[in-house]
Amino acid sequence: MKLWMTAALMVLTGAVRAEVLLSADEIEQTLTFGPWPPSFQSDPSNRVSKDTRSIQLGQAFFNDPVLSVDGAFSCASCHDPEQAFTTPEARALGRVLLDRNTPSLRNLAGLRWYGWGGKSDNFWAASLHPIIEEHEMAHSPESLKTAISESAYIDDFEAIFGDIQDQGPEHALVNTAKVLSAYLETLATDRTQFDDFRDALEDQDFAAAAYYPEAAQRGLQLFLGRGNCVFCHNGPRFSNNEFHDAGVPYFLNETEVDEGRFGGLNFLLSSPYTLDGVWNDDPDKQGAWAVRNVRRSHADFGTFRTPSLRGVAETAPYMHDGSLGDLNAVIRHYSKINTERLHADGEAILSQLNLSEQEIEDLVAFLMTLSKAPY
Amino acid sequence: MIRCAVWFLIWSSAAFACDVTGQRVNSEVQNAPEVYLSVDEIPLAQPFSLLVSVCSETAVGQMRVDAIMPAHQHGMNYTPKVTALDGRTFRVDDMLFHMPGLWELQVDVDINDQSIFYTSKIALK
Numbered sequence: 001m002k003l004w005m006t007a008a009l010m011v012l013t014g015a016v017r018a019e020v021l022l023s024a025d026e027i028e029q030t031l032t033f034g035p036w037p038p039s040f041q042s043d044p045s046n047r048v049s050k051d052t053r054s055i056q057l058g059q060a061f062f063n064d065p066v067l068s069v070d071g072a073f074s075c076a077s078c079h080d081p082e083q084a085f086t087t088p089e090a091r092a093l094g095r096v097l098l099d100r101n102t103p104s105l106r107n108l109a110g111l112r113w114y115g116w117g118g119k120s121d122n123f124w125a126a127s128l129h130p131i132i133e134e135h136e137m138a139h140s141p142e143s144l145k146t147a148i149s150e151s152a153y154i155d156d157f158e159a160i161f162g163d164i165q166d167q168g169p170e171h172a173l174v175n176t177a178k179v180l181s182a183y184l185e186t187l188a189t190d191r192t193q194f195d196d197f198r199d200a201l202e203d204q205d206f207a208a209a210a211y212y213p214e215a216a217q218r219g220l221q222l223f224l225g226r227g228n229c230v231f232c233h234n235g236p237r238f239s240n241n242e243f244h245d246a247g248v249p250y251f252l253n254e255t256e257v258d259e260g261r262f263g264g265l266n267f268l269l270s271s272p273y274t275l276d277g278v279w280n281d282d283p284d285k286q287g288a289w290a291v292r293n294v295r296r297s298h299a300d301f302g303t304f305r306t307p308s309l310r311g312v313a314e315t316a317p318y319m320h321d322g323s324l325g326d327l328n329a330v331i332r333h334y335s336k337i338n339t340e341r342l343h344a345d346g347e348a349i350l351s352q353l354n355l356s357e358q359e360i361e362d363l364v365a366f367l368m369t370l371s372k373a374p375y
Numbered sequence: 376m377i378r379c380a381v382w383f384l385i386w387s388s389a390a391f392a393c394d395v396t397g398q399r400v401n402s403e404v405q406n407a408p409e410v411y412l413s414v415d416e417i418p419l420a421q422p423f424s425l426l427v428s429v430c431s432e433t434a435v436g437q438m439r440v441d442a443i444m445p446a447h448q449h450g451m452n453y454t455p456k457v458t459a460l461d462g463r464t465f466r467v468d469d470m471l472f473h474m475p476g477l478w479e480l481q482v483d484v485d486i487n488d489q490s491i492f493y494t495s496k497i498a499l500k
Contacts, residue, residue, distance in 0.1 A: 231474045240420040242452055242473040289469045293453040347449040
């Protein structure tokens, strides 16, 4: 009897034809999340961008502890390739417990800002800072140059950049960061169930689009509509790559706060490694307009860069401090957001959504389809 | 990625005819010179440029351009760069609308030692 009912249900499920629930306006918005993958241009600020030898050396450096002053760990220790280039800990563990969650390193080519606070305006600078940060790899330019000179990688390094003894320590540091960046540029998430849906809509193949689960479609409708998620999570990467107050507490302890974008801008504007600096390989300094023209505001305090949602199901925990353990918790955070935690003089885009349990499930179902199946 | 921008225009009275193209923007100042905006496309969260033309018998002084999202209580995260191309036309670079929704473009022009304020609504999808 039980077997008969199961079979009947299967037939019934197959007979109930799914459909595209989105309105014409929602479909138009959905198309803006693709196509995927996007093509990315060579980084003009990095003369070894897209160079095969540099990509290979960058990958070797990434996985080798030679980039930490005492050989204690490699980039991959915190950005684990087997775990979507992050780790499951809430906050990164360098030489001490760091202040923020380790971001995944995928889909980062060509961004305007890097890091939770946006302290870098280019990928090679973002790759450089952890090497010399005292709580992370803790090299000095001098110790790094010595370590590379004495490593098995010296021939490959010199084949790309010439005799290392002709390079000052800072030059060798920048060159190291540029091969790392050349490798990291190649890391991208795969196409997903969402991309198949989006492309089917573009082709007006609604029969194919209807295979996209209805729960995910309802979640997408919330994402575009009442949830207002699309305000910040837009474009093919599902991020506007700007900085926002998500209502997550930024107190690190009783006396310290994470300044977020405010601190990131202070760092950026005193950094020699921006697109407006001498280490940029591009004589036209394309992209330097952003660091020249970026505005500073008290409201930057405690704002953090909008993370991409591509592959999001693989990168728990979430938010800048890793304080939310799963996607369900993230949706509940925004549903019941404590608006008193938001800047009084900041942007007014978040309010309590008071989502139903079904709506929470639908939003999670949608987010799941932004990662490779199955999740 | 390129989004559709819809312009909401309010017409003001003409004071001086000139041969420019683009969308006319509004001022609450009586008999303010006509000002027109020309932009190819407005990409979401990416920089774009526009041209601002002022139909004035006299040369125009400085121009300042900015934009806000009134409903969101925020503006742009970057200061646009305004370059005078001739006495009446200005190129505005490094504009960036980082959110979809209704933006208010603001143009402040010095004409005959008077600052005249213009606005135009732009809905970015």
